[in-house]
Amino acid sequence: MANDLENLKNDTIAALQRASTHSEWDAVRVGTLGRSGTLTGLLRQLGSFSHEERKERGQALNRLRDELTHLIEQRGREIEALALQQRLAEETVDITQPTPTAPVGLIHPISRTIEEITTIFGAMGFHLAEGPDVESQWHNFSALNTPKHHPARTEQDTFYLPALEGEEELRVLRTQTSGVQVRTMLQEKPPIRIIAPGRTYRADHDATHSPMFHQCEGLVIEKGITLGHLKGCLTEFLRAFFNQPDLPVRFRASYFPFTEPSMEIDIGWSRETGAIGAGADWLEVLGAGMVHARVLSNCGLDPAEWQGFAFGMGIERLAMLKNGIADLRSFYESDLRWLRHYGFSALSPATLTEGL
Ligand code: DAH
Numbered sequence: 001m002a003n004d005l006e007n008l009k010n011d012t013i014a015a016l017q018r019a020s021t022h023s024e025w026d027a028v029r030v031g032t033l034g035r036s037g038t039l040t041g042l043l044r045q046l047g048s049f050s051h052e053e054r055k056e057r058g059q060a061l062n063r064l065r066d067e068l069t070h071l072i073e074q075r076g077r078e079i080e081a082l083a084l085q086q087r088l089a090e091e092t093v094d095i096t097q098p099t100p101t102a103p104v105g106l107i108h109p110i111s112r113t114i115e116e117i118t119t120i121f122g123a124m125g126f127h128l129a130e131g132p133d134v135e136s137q138w139h140n141f142s143a144l145n146t147p148k149h150h151p152a153r154t155e156q157d158t159f160y161l162p163a164l165e166g167e168e169e170l171r172v173l174r175t176q177t178s179g180v181q182v183r184t185m186l187q188e189k190p191p192i193r194i195i196a197p198g199r200t201y202r203a204d205h206d207a208t209h210s211p212m213f214h215q216c217e218g219l220v221i222e223k224g225i226t227l228g229h230l231k232g233c234l235t236e237f238l239r240a241f242f243n244q245p246d247l248p249v250r251f252r253a254s255y256f257p258f259t260e261p262s263m264e265i266d267i268g269w270s271r272e273t274g275a276i277g278a279g280a281d282w283l284e285v286l287g288a289g290m291v292h293a294r295v296l297s298n299c300g301l302d303p304a305e306w307q308g309f310a311f312g313m314g315i316e317r318l319a320m321l322k323n324g325i326a327d328l329r330s331f332y333e334s335d336l337r338w339l340r341h342y343g344f345s346a347l348s349p350a351t352l353t354e355g356l
Pocket of ligand 1: 175176177178217218256258259286287288289309310311312313
């Protein structure tokens with residue numbers, strides 16, 4: 001082989017060895033076999049040789065082209081395999097590394113408390129009922145025997161909303177869940193056992209009052225229901241909720257327009273330490289009573305035939321007492337530190353404690 005061809009071959013082989021990336025390799029390929037490549041240039045110059053020389057040199061050049069093409073392709077495959085190896089090495093997963101855990105959501109104490117309350121009443125045969133947050137004055141007040149002049153209706157306590165089209169009376173954001181009693185009695189035939197947790201609203205805002213808060217309403221309508229059933233049911237509930245079989249429970253006469261007689265229910269606690277079930281003090285936790293005959297008739301039930309009791313409780317209050325939460329406002333501040341501290345794992349749902 002002519003010297004210049006030998007040199008070209010050696011140079012190309014050396015350049016291929018130096019190339020370690022695809023683009024370096026491609027530069028060698030184009031520089032040799034491309035349109036302005038060295039070998040292509042030599043082939044083009046063939047015409048300037050004499051007939052004899054041309055034949056011999058032409059054959060030599062063709063052989064060289066085949067040889068270099070083969071070498072270039074081979075090196076190309078090597079470089080590709082090398083790159084793949086490198087990528088695999090970089091991408092290996094070190095399974096001994098600790099994995100970052102995704103943040104886990106927690107159940108808000110209000111949701112948890114509602115879950116606990118419904119679990120306990122569910123075991124006593126109660127069903128869940130719901131009503132709208134925007135209520136008519138009739139459902140929220142009138143049907144519940146709360147007359148027009150009653151102080152609870154004043155603008156200081158109640159948020160009023162525009163009347164529906166074609167109606168005169170303003171609507172309200174419900175001030176209590178008691179309206180769900182009315183809706184249930186109108187919709188269902190007794191016997192009735194329902195509880196109705198939900199949001200309620202009052203124009204009040206300080207350390208112990210929030211304009212939006214939660215209540216849970218209860219209603220039982222059956223034949224022959226007495227005050228004894230009310231006392232038994234609510235005592236059982238409070239003892240299960242606070243997980244204290246001997247929790248002292250006191251029924252104290254009170255007044256609500258929709259019950260007669262009415263009572264407030266206290267549990268024993270210590271004012272000094274805040275401990276539930278200990279100490280000589282009493283703490284109010286529930287309102288209740290026998291459903292007023294006028295409420296029964298307003299809802300289409302004959303008071304001579306049906307009796308029942310109703311009760312209502314503040315969910316935040318129960319959640320604060322049970323979980324040692326001091327400030328009502330913290331429920332709504334969405335402070336992650338607070339939520340992480342007081343939140344409940346979704347993997348430990350509310351279940352009944354033994355004995356119920
Ligand atoms: N609605 C009352 C309140 O907001 C709570 C209540 C008391 C509900 C007595 C009742 C009841 O059903 O019988 O304070």
